[in-house]
Amino acid sequence: AQTVTQSQPEMSVQEAETVTLSCTYDTSENNYYLFWYKQPPSRQMILVIRQEAYKQQNATENRFSVNFQKAAKSFSLKISDSQLGDTAMYFCAFIASFGNEKLTFGTGTRLTIIP
Amino acid sequence: DAGVTQSPTHLIKTRGQHVTLRCSPISGHKSVSWYQQVLGQGPQFIFQYYEKEERGRGNFPDRFSARQFPNYSSELNVNALLLGDSALYLCASSETTVNYGYTFGSGTRLTVV
Numbered sequence: 309a310q311t312v313t314q315s316q317p318e319m320s321v322q323e324a325e326t327v328t329l330s331c332t333y334d335t336s337e338n339n340y341y342l343f344w345y346k347q348p349p350s351r352q353m354i355l356v357i358r359q360e361a362y363k364q365q366n367a368t369e370n371r372f373s374v375n376f377q378k379a380a381k382s383f384s385l386k387i388s389d390s391q392l393g394d395t396a397m398y399f400c401a402f403i404a405s406f407g408n409e410k411l412t413f414g415t416g417t418r419l420t421i422i423p
Numbered sequence: 424d425a426g427v428t429q430s431p432t433h434l435i436k437t438r439g440q441h442v443t444l445r446c447s448p449i450s451g452h453k454s455v456s457w458y459q460q461v462l463g464q465g466p467q468f469i470f471q472y473y474e475k476e477e478r479g480r481g482n483f484p485d486r487f488s489a490r491q492f493p494n495y496s497s498e499l500n501v502n503a504l505l506l507g508d509s510a511l512y513l514c515a516s517s518e519t520t521v522n523y524g525y526t527f528g529s530g531t532r533l534t535v536v
Contacts, residue, residue: 312465343524351511353466353527399465403524410456410479411515411525413465 310335310402314414321390322422328375329385329417331400339405342376344385347416348396356398359383361405387419395421425449427528429514435534436504444499444531448516454478455497456525457489460511469512472497501533509535 311334321327333342344356359367359376366374371391375384387394400414428447436442448455454473458466468481472491486502495516501508511532515525 341524345524345527350529351532352529353513353515353525355524355526358524401465409454409471409473410468410481411458411466412468415463415465 310337310404310412312400312402312412312414314400314417316417317415318418318420320420320422323392324389326386326388327390327419329387329398329400329419331383331385331414333381333383333400333402333412335381335402335404337404341403341405342374342383343401343403343411344372344374344383345399345401345413346394346396347399353399357385390421392421392423395419427514427516427526429512429528429531431531432529433532433534435536437536438504438506440504442501442504442533444501444512444514444533446497446499446514446516446528448495448497448514449526452516452518452526453495454517455491455495456515456517457497457499458513458515459483460513460530462510466513469499504535506535509533 313332340361342359345353357369371388373386397416399416401411430445456471457469460466470489471479475491489499491497511530513530515527
């Protein structure tokens with residue numbers, strides 16, 4: 309069974325600063341995908357960024373980037389030039405490439421951007 | 424294009440009652456999954472359907488059931504409601520494989536009293 313751990317329940321940062329959210333996971337699978345989802349107060353889960361385990365290059369999407377360390381089973385999210393609209397719950401999630409196509413989520417990190 | 428739509432948005436039920444939640448996936452998406460998100464926790468997988476067949480089931484009791492219709496919309500049914508079933512129920516859809524992640528709806532907030 310896969311597990312996803314987010315050790316930071318809450319974080320806050322000043323607007324325009326950079327913040328890094330941590331995520332570790334445990335799996336015996338070799339092929340899988342990792343995601344960061346954002347959940348604002350509107351409740352909808354929004355995909356922020358994805359990483360394919362077989363790719364060594366870290367994924368980037370505009371101000372969002374990841375540090376993927378496969379051997380350490382670590383997958384952190386860096387948000388640069390943070391904006392007020394980044395305030396939300398952030399969930400790290402894992403899915404195996406084959407078999408039961410379920411997302412396994414962490415418990416989330418509540419991020420607050422301070423004006 | 425419309426995203427994943429769920430109905431109703433909010434629902435209050437009494438213990439022991441039955442509830443049906445509905446989900447319409449993004450046009451062209453054939454896979455629908457259901458997740459339960461209890462307050463303060465990450466979503467937990469309940470079911471996945473693809474082409475009207477059940478592809479996966481999470482660790483939930485038999486009181487939970489689901490189905491997918493020919494137009495790929497889906498229903499989640501919960502019988503004999505318990506207080507602990509109070510949660511946000513999220514529906515997610517994807518085209519075929521999930522390597523690009525799921526697109527989620529805004530959820531149905533179920534309160535059992």
